[in-house]
Amino acid sequence: MSRLHIETTVNGEPAEFLCAADETLLSGLRNGLGLTGTKEGCGTGDCGACSVIMNDRLVASCLVLAAEAQGQSVTTIEGIASGTTLHPLQQAFLEEAALQCGICTPGFIVAAKALLDVNPEPTEEQVRYWLAGNLCRCTGYDKIVRAVLEAAGEMRSATV
Amino acid sequence: MHTVRYEAPGTIAGALDIMASAPGAMVLAGGTDLLVQYQSGLKRPAVFLDVKRIPEMMAIVVDADGATIGAAAPAAVICADRTLQAWYPGLVEGVHLIGSTQIQGRGSIGGNLCNGSPAADSVCALIADRAVARIAGPTGTREVPVEAFMRGPGRTALAPGELLVAVRLPKPAPHTADAYQRLIPRSEMDIAVASCGVSLTFDATGTCTAARVAIGAVAPTPLLVLDAAAALVGTTVDPEALDRAAAAASAAAHPIDDRRGTAAYRRTVVGVLTKRVAALAAARAKER
Numbered sequence: 001m002s003r004l005h006i007e008t009t010v011n012g013e014p015a016e017f018l019c020a021a022d023e024t025l026l027s028g029l030r031n032g033l034g035l036t037g038t039k040e041g042c043g044t045g046d047c048g049a050c051s052v053i054m055n056d057r058l059v060a061s062c063l064v065l066a067a068e069a070q071g072q073s074v075t076t077i078e079g080i081a082s083g084t085t086l087h088p089l090q091q092a093f094l095e096e097a098a099l100q101c102g103i104c105t106p107g108f109i110v111a112a113k114a115l116l117d118v119n120p121e122p123t124e125e126q127v128r129y130w131l132a133g134n135l136c137r138c139t140g141y142d143k144i145v146r147a148v149l150e151a152a153g154e155m156r157s158a159t160v
Numbered sequence: 161m162h163t164v165r166y167e168a169p170g171t172i173a174g175a176l177d178i179m180a181s182a183p184g185a186m187v188l189a190g191g192t193d194l195l196v197q198y199q200s201g202l203k204r205p206a207v208f209l210d211v212k213r214i215p216e217m218m219a220i221v222v223d224a225d226g227a228t229i230g231a232a233a234p235a236a237v238i239c240a241d242r243t244l245q246a247w248y249p250g251l252v253e254g255v256h257l258i259g260s261t262q263i264q265g266r267g268s269i270g271g272n273l274c275n276g277s278p279a280a281d282s283v284c285a286l287i288a289d290r291a292v293a294r295i296a297g298p299t300g301t302r303e304v305p306v307e308a309f310m311r312g313p314g315r316t317a318l319a320p321g322e323l324l325v326a327v328r329l330p331k332p333a334p335h336t337a338d339a340y341q342r343l344i345p346r347s348e349m350d351i352a353v354a355s356c357g358v359s360l361t362f363d364a365t366g367t368c369t370a371a372r373v374a375i376g377a378v379a380p381t382p383l384l385v386l387d388a389a390a391a392l393v394g395t396t397v398d399p400e401a402l403d404r405a406a407a408a409a410s411a412a413a414h415p416i417d418d419r420r421g422t423a424a425y426r427r428t429v430v431g432v433l434t435k436r437v438a439a440l441a442a443a444r445a446k447e448r
Binding site: 062070 | 190192196208212237
């Protein structure tokens, strides 16, 4: 079966890879581009571990075909930090101990970034609803929610 | 070995050509149902026909007479649209209940309709809002009211080779508003046990002059309940009228027992929802 040649933008940089017609974007990122920060949890869009931002919208990359990325813009967990400086969300997750095993963490951070991009001052309830599609079996969520609120406050004070 | 192609035409005509030449082509809009069904082996498309490069299938167009929502426009875009929020708050409420933020980044009204679930959260409000499905096919285009589009679980009015392009909603008349609610056993991320969408129109004296009541997850398709609407028209949507509408909705329901609820429970709950949603639509309409 012939493979498709996909040219796209990942984390602001041009990227290209080969994929099968039925290959997921998750697989294209991990296996085509070697960006293994995006995790596969359920593979059916229920857990949020594979969250990426595609054209400013949060999506589950397991429910996107890799071929759909042609000419589009994708942001993954690898594009969240600035060089070696962690994003305030990443720093807050460390400081609040908002992770244990870590498999869900890239998805939570990407999802939380998508929230703060559109709503820099979310309430706790808004954070909880926005992240309802991200599952964590370790933390019980409270530390994650606190970390997101902490990072949001940090980012607001940094922009004043 | 099963081989599948990926095609992303830029026009309706291009999509119809592919559907005509490859009868096993399946439309890929948000993929939130199709790709799950593909990966579990339930669907075996010959072609993933990605329609998101077709401008009219992604567009939300508002004009003096109403709104046209492209069948593949993502829920996140619909929910952020100020005109849709103002004109059809009930529809936006329903769309906003479909899955997680990630699912709403991709899932569409067209997909919600074509997946054919009796519990589809956008559909009761579409029916209440008098939405019409715009369908393109090899012999031209046609329009089908949404209440006639759904034909049973997983079945729609689309003939082979036809494509759902958009839904068209008329602009609400003065003193008109809609509302939608569903019952689920938790606060987020679930499928309706029962649901209801209502649109009500009032005259200047506060009498209801037009009503549409649709109920979901209580029959093989969402249902337009004319008797429930008739119970509201000519009243001020007072408690007695609401009770009659609720009884009509419960009578029209013919649900099944399944893991989400018993038939008897659903029949009762859909009446309660009808009452609450009609009261909410009335309160909104009277503010307009």
